[in-house]
Amino acid sequence: MKINWEAFSSGINVALLGLAGVFTVLILFYIITKLLLYFCNKFDKENSNPDNV
Amino acid sequence: MQELLKGILGMSWQNIAMFIIAGILIYLAIAKEYEPTLLLPIGFGTILANIPFSNALGEEGVLSILYNAGIKTELFPVLIFIAVGAMIDFGPLLKNPFMLFFGAAAQFGIFATMLVATLLGFDLAEAATIGIIGAADGPTSIVVAQKLAPGLIGPITVAAYSYMSLVPIIQPPVIKLLTTKKERLIRMEYTEEKVPKSVKILFPIIVTLLAGLIAPSSVALVGFLMFGNLIRECGVLERLSKSAQNELANIVTILLGITIGSTMVGEQFLNKRTLLIIGLGLVAFIFDTAGGVIFAKILNLFLKKKINPMIGAAGISAFPMSARVVQQLATKEDPTNFIIAQSISANVSGQLGSIVAGGMILALVPLFM
Numbered sequence: 001m002k003i004n005w006e007a008f009s010s011g012i013n014v015a016l017l018g019l020a021g022v023f024t025v026l027i028l029f030y031i032i033t034k035l036l037l038y039f040c041n042k043f044d045k046e047n048s049n050p051d052n053v
Numbered sequence: 054m055q056e057l058l059k060g061i062l063g064m065s066w067q068n069i070a071m072f073i074i075a076g077i078l079i080y081l082a083i084a085k086e087y088e089p090t091l092l093l094p095i096g097f098g099t100i101l102a103n104i105p106f107s108n109a110l111g112e113e114g115v116l117s118i119l120y121n122a123g124i125k126t127e128l129f130p131v132l133i134f135i136a137v138g139a140m141i142d143f144g145p146l147l148k149n150p151f152m153l154f155f156g157a158a159a160q161f162g163i164f165a166t167m168l169v170a171t172l173l174g175f176d177l178a179e180a181a182t183i184g185i186i187g188a189a190d191g192p193t194s195i196v197v198a199q200k201l202a203p204g205l206i207g208p209i210t211v212a213a214y215s216y217m218s219l220v221p222i223i224q225p226p227v228i229k230l231l232t233t234k235k236e237r238l239i240r241m242e243y244t245e246e247k248v249p250k251s252v253k254i255l256f257p258i259i260v261t262l263l264a265g266l267i268a269p270s271s272v273a274l275v276g277f278l279m280f281g282n283l284i285r286e287c288g289v290l291e292r293l294s295k296s297a298q299n300e301l302a303n304i305v306t307i308l309l310g311i312t313i314g315s316t317m318v319g320e321q322f323l324n325k326r327t328l329l330i331i332g333l334g335l336v337a338f339i340f341d342t343a344g345g346v347i348f349a350k351i352l353n354l355f356l357k358k359k360i361n362p363m364i365g366a367a368g369i370s371a372f373p374m375s376a377r378v379v380q381q382l383a384t385k386e387d388p389t390n391f392i393i394a395q396s397i398s399a400n401v402s403g404q405l406g407s408i409v410a411g412g413m414i415l416a417l418v419p420l421f422m
Contacts, residue, residue: 007171010421011180015164018413025267025409026157032259033150040249
């Protein structure tokens with residue numbers, strides 16, 4: 001079996017960038033989800049309590 | 054007479070071997086109920102494709118027409134994504150968004166297996182396609198295989214769906230090997246956040262925009278999944294949501310399965326590479342599980358409230374099997390320990406993570422080829 005070193009070194013680049021990319025996107029999803037929850041819950045509370053206006 | 058015996062005389066050992074493989078797939082589907090909706094059509098499609106002089110194949114063959122129209126164009130997997138999106142409830146994830154990180158960590162197996170495959174002589178595109186079996190996500194595997202290595206679509210799909218159904222057998226030994234009894238006994242508090250309906254509606258739209266802007270090659274994958282989910286969550290399209298979950302899912306699954314089966318022609322399927330691909334698929338699932346568990350253990354070094362590291366294993370896309378496996382293991386150690394809510398959240402994150410990983414592979418591999 002012949003090891004394709006060129007493919008392996010490209011594979012390392014793809015693996016590092018790919019895994020970093022997956023984490024980056026999911027961290028962004030996390031931040032967005034937290035923000036959505038914060039603002040939507042706040043908006044809901046304000047709407048259900050009109051005296052606060 | 055010669056014409057009548059044409060089929061029998063045209064039989065080769067490869068045809069017979071493929072009939073046996075088809076029989077095994079159909080047996081597993083019916084007797085063991087391993088992903089029957091896919092393995093049965095794949096098995097029968099394999100029979101159709103391996104009958105000598107089959108008119109189901111060839112330029113005007115119905116299976117070739119289905120392949121060209123549904124797989125080559127990615128139409129079938131994308132339609133399946135609408136159905137899957139309509140079935141997914143992101144609620145558990147939105148209640149516990151921290152679990153998103155496990156959906157990322159458990160994609161480790163995809164990239165690790167890709168590296169192992171390059172060491173075994175596969176080129177980068179083939180290796181990435183083999184790695185994507187670890188996404189534990191059939192439609193994503195099909196889309197990536199079709200784009201990067203169409204010749205491998207048969208074994209990749211069979212491996213992906215077979216191992217998904219074998220999650221209850223594959224994951225427990227890996228989890229036990231990587232965790233101590235003390236770790237498996239860790240209890241986790243469950244604090245549920247209230248999720249307003251507006252969040253459930255905005256989530257699929259924002260995720261599509263975000264994922265699309267970062268990795269445009271993932272738009273077809275993420276976009277259609279989220280479209281299906283928006284239909285589900287909007288609250289005014291119940292009829293469409295039910296159609297997507299039932300009629301659309303069923304029709305496309307039938308066509309997808311039988312068409313994938315038709316790609317498993319003996320002369321091309323029976324070789325050493327297919328065996329290697331099937332073996333590497335198992336490696337991918339093992340690495341995924343290990344990646345999730347080890348990530349949880351690393352987090353525990355910094356967290357005050359410890360996480361049960363078994364949760365990490367649920368970060369793969371095989372839903373809800375993986376979450377169930379984790380809860381079963383927890384119950385085995387302590388029948389009063391319930392971590393199913395967290396496991397489900399991690400498992401839903403895995404569904405997102407696998408699609409994002411597929412998008413990353415599609416975006417990155419062509420740059421390095």
